[in-house]
Amino acid sequence: MGAPKQKWTSEEEAALKAGVVKHGVGKWRTILKDPEFSGVLYLRSNVDLKDKWRNLSVMANGWSSREKSRLAIRRVHQAPKHDENPFAVPPFTPSDEDIVDVKPIQVSREVVPFSGPKRSIVRLDNLIMEAITTLKETGGSNKTTIAAFIEVKRRYRIAPTPAYSDRRRSSSLLMDGRQKASLRGDKEETNVLTKSQVDLELAKIRSMSAQEAAAVAARAVAEAEAAIAEAEEAAREAETAEADAEAAQAFADAAMKTLKGRNTPKMMIHA
DNA sequence: CTAGGGGTAAAT
DNA sequence: ATTTACCCCTAG
Known part of the structure; x- marks a missing residue:
């Protein structure tokens, strides 16, 4: 059979x-x-x-053998207004606004003409934006899709995300509000596990090209979005999702800062 | 045709 | 026992 x-x-x-x-x-x-x-x-x-x-x-998603675990209980959300939910949406405003908040930077970066003889600018940013938009349209803000996109478009590979297995209820739970601030403004803190990764990747970003950095940043943002979306559906793993979202967001933020600080774009954005 | 819930069964 | 591939069925 x-x-x-x-x-x-x-x-x-x-x-x-x-x-x-x-x-x-x-x-x-x-x-x-x-x-x-x-x-x-x-x-x-x-x-x-x-x-x-x-x-x-x-x-x-780490959701091992499919939703077999918990499927019946789907409490949470459906009240995006002001819930008494432990986490959910307190940190950085999610969804579109976060994307559009980041997108312009990538666009501006793309618009800035490189030193003449540079290679042909392969507007990766545009591709990424398109991909993200498409994903949102299709309603499939999925990590798998993002991963596939990156994988196909570039040689980047989203980590198999094995770090999820660990259920540390520290990061997001113990400290509400913008904990990520410690990641952005500071770098010499006793940060959570995300620090090491962000720092490492950040170091790489410094030696990356603008396009590559933008790609990575976009990926991080996309991941954050996906994580949030997942959290909306499964409050069960919300802590994990949110933690991931925070890490991704922090990374994207830092990446953006790095980009701006390095090149100091001439702001050619239709001034 | 697609999404997605469910099931069978072969590999590991 | 879990993972993985396929199948089947039903509602859009």
Whole structure:
């Protein structure tokens, strides 16, 4: 009854990811028909693609064997006004506003002409923005999608996020409000685990090109968004999601600061 | 056709 | 026992 079992090859997975990046989540039939991927996926069906993506997405979230754990209880949210929720939305305003707050910087960075003979500016920023917008339209602000995008577009790889396994109820819970401030303004603090990562990545960013930095920053923002969205659906893992969101946001923030501090853009944004 | 809930069964 | 691939069914 069950099919013999045919493990997905890396090529197939790559094709699927590329297909999702190109056509969007859910366009299984389109992806399948695309001559670009049909060569690799000719054995798979649209349903297979869907299922594979489902498994992929699930794993990317650490939610082990799918929502089997807790599915019945879905308390929380539905009252985005002012809930007495422990976490949820107190820190940085989420969603679109955060994105648009960050986007302009990347745009401005992109607009600033590089020293003439520089390489052709591969407006990565634009691509990222497009991707994020597409994701929002499709309502699929998913880490998997973001990861796929980055993976396909660049050689960047979103960490398998194994750090999630740990359930530290310290960071967000013990200190409400903008704890991330300590991450931004300061750097010599007894920060949470996020510090090490942010610091490390930040160091890399200094030697990165503007495009690369923008890409990483965008990714971080996207991750923050995704984390928040997930938190809305699953208050269960809210702490994890929020912690991740904080880390990503802090990282994005720091990245942005670094970018601005380094180049001091001439603000060519239609002044 | 797609989303997504559920199930079977093969690998590990 | 868990993970992973496939299948099936139902509502849009």
